[in-house]
Amino acid sequence: MQVTMTVNGTEVTRDVEPRLLLVHFLRDTLRLTGTHWGCDTSNCGTCVVLVDGEPVKSCTALAAMTDGHDVRTVEGMARNGTLDPVQQGFMEEHGLQCGFCTPGMMLTARALLDRNPDPDEGEIREAISGQICRCTGYATIVRSVQWAAAHPAAATTEQEVTT
């Protein structure tokens, strides 16, 4: 079957098996390997991408289900070479170690900050509670998101550049 969707601002159309998972569509078909796969059961969240701005676990969604929708992956976070403040925050506050859960964590953080630019610690923890990190113990991820909330300027610059 044919699916058409917008991925990181670019419209793509591909023929896929109806059973193809969104995570495999992104990774194998489009070769966007920044989206990872970790569990199959929607528990770990390494596969989180934004669909119409909301975090979605792409291991439990079919590519066909995102037909006509807007998908954003980690590869679409930085624009014109400017990192999203969330990406910068993860580097500043050591919010990553092995880096495997990081794309999903960052996209969830982006979605949180888009609807709540100044979240408290509890709100950040709740926002990322559908995702597992085995390396950091989460405290530095929380601090990374707080850093991004405190430094929204980079995002503004980036929007100016892209518009």
Place this chain on the structure above:
Amino acid sequence: MTTVEERSTMPQERESNPAANAADRPIGYGRIQRKEDPRFVRGKGRYLDDIVLPGMLHGAILRSPMAHARLVSIDTTEALAHPKVHAVITGKDLEGLNLAWAPTLSADTMAVLATDKVRFQGQEVAFVVAEDRYSARDALELIDVEYEELPVVIDARRALEPGTAVIRDDKEGKTDNHIFDWEAGDKAETDAVFARAAVVVSEEVVYPRVHPAPMETCGAIADYDPIDGKLTLYETTQAPHAHRTLYAMVAGIPEHKIRIIAGDIGGGFGNKVGIYPGYVCAVVGSIVTGKPVKWVEDRSENLMSTSFARDYIMKGEVAATKDGKILAVRTHVLADHGAFNATAQPTKYPAGFFSIFTGSYDLEAAHCSVTGVYTNKAPGGVAYACSFRVTEAVYLVERMVDVLAQKLEMDPAELRLKNFIRPEQFPYKNKTGWEYDSGDYEPALRMCMEQIGYADLRREQEEKRARGELMGIGVSFFTETVGAGPRKHMDIVGLGMADGAEVRVHPTGKAVVRLSVQTQGQGHETTFAQIVAEELGIPPEDIEVVHGDTDQTPFGLGTYGSRSTPVSGGAVALAARKVRDKAKAIAAAMLETRPEDLDWEKGRFFVKGDPSAAKTIQEVALGAHGTVALPDGIDGNLDAEVTYDPPNLTFPFGAYICVVDIDPGTGKVKVRRFVAVDDCGTRINPMIVEGQIHGGLADGVGMALMEFIGFDEQGNCLGGSFMDYLIPTAMEVPDWETGYTVTPSPHHPIGAKGIGESATVGSPPAVVNAVVDALAPFGVTHMDMPCTPARVWEAMQGRPTPPI
């Protein structure tokens, strides 16, 4: 400030060289951002499953649904008829290649694909190679296997009972499920101390089976070139060089024709040390089909078949005086190794470094004995940041010290302070033969108590108890045992545990470091650049760290047991110092003086008494490769290679205090606060050090409260997905509070002791001690992990039960 003064053995001053440091960041030790992060935050990591080779096929494994059964027949006809299937490989096929069985890392054998029986649920039975990952999975459904069920052995306590099914009847003459008996310490002396002790406490302490469960599962891509006979094997491995040698020994491919590439690894924690059947099958698949073959396991395969951790049933005993002087400890352990003895540890240590169970205390005697048994469970045992079983040792002694404190009605922190090895006793030889390199325990525990407000918390607890509220304070103090190890004592399958490292300074003064160890998130590309930067004054961003490719790096045993900084860190520092010595001779030639007339400050040599007559390390590098007339015996480069054989292990330590609140209605445990004071000797990048600690603390909370690989009576794995194997999220862990002291290792080139596993080792007893402390009003003296709401509630009713 209670930070312990750094000793005079410390190298160099810590301040960066202001002249060479325009930016506000240290050249050398200190907090800098990680060099690996820019690619990870852009989604540009290079993990195994990201790699696609031309013409690559995909493998999938058919696994046993049964825990113990005779293999009657396998019919692969339908699978082979699948239009996208290129090969189906069974144990019979591997028998023809002499690969159906492979040696383990513990002098046992393990099945690659089952030939006679299956011995645990999830064991590998057949391997399909197909054009894509979905077709490979489809074809698994088309394989027809007939099994004849056999009685299963799940409870290690019953594994040695007469009449029990023999799991390893493949071993000639094997009539039981016994693997080994091992002991350490002096039994007679220990028994004598126990016989005259005024107080003896004992408890059965179970460290249940858990799993490292890195976010990236295990996988491999095998690419065999039949023309030049070279095998390129991309792997999720923590030990590329050891793997290369083992493949050469097992598969008969010459070692120089094997190249192991480990790219970015999505977490390891000991899960990626061993060689799994899937890797071997990918190799065979590539040889058979003539194409690259990728195999990546799914999460259930990871949890059910790859290296688990712990599974120790420990009878712990402590002998003490009435006023709380601990005299001796002894224990007997039943170690469940699963169906194959495949633990990854130094050969002479079948129970790893468990005999360090004397902990941080000055004792008169100690004795431990360990019996290993086979059961119908997945193999493994040494994993999950355990430092070769120091986790089990620390958990036992720290739990038992609390049992003693409760019996004597003493404060558990005071009891520990009373029994610590004193600073002047180091290097300290314990009663089971270990020589602790350095330590200063009391300041660490006092700092931890002060930071958490221990006295206030005890008062709060008293008030809450009066109101019927359940609050617990748990103390743990651990001594780690890492950096394996001296090659005269330690090897893995005959390979000595020394590490090579190479430092090369290019003509323009940029450098490359080549490592045998393999990062899985620890930040080696940053830390090792900083070690060289500290020694040579070259900025870390000018230093490339190469690792994870056996064709490009010197030999070494890999990253596990917190050994990278203690072993490879020593190698890198010494190689950099050799470069510096050579640079000094060249600088002297350039300055037309003698080497002994030169002084070094980070980044440059200058003539004594005339700081303006100087050559930077970059100028020397160009001189070395240029036309400078070199002194006799100095060749024209600035390179050095060192293989570092550590003289002893290193012994990091730490004090942890955990505060929990328990809902009396549901038994749910909430970790309110956790303070960790760690001492890992020299801290190279404090940000990375803290990160390592944070991760381990979350492990500890997970194991103490949630994580558990259980089995039912038929041997079905009850922890086979993340719906059943529960891992803490951000909601279950607190905001970690940390502190540190610095007691360098006296024998290590830079005084560093390693930090990767300290918190995983030290934190579980702090959490469990807090839970038991909270439950003390119910008469609870011990409860086993995981302290799930249901199990805590049962303990409150007076029915604490072991999990297995």
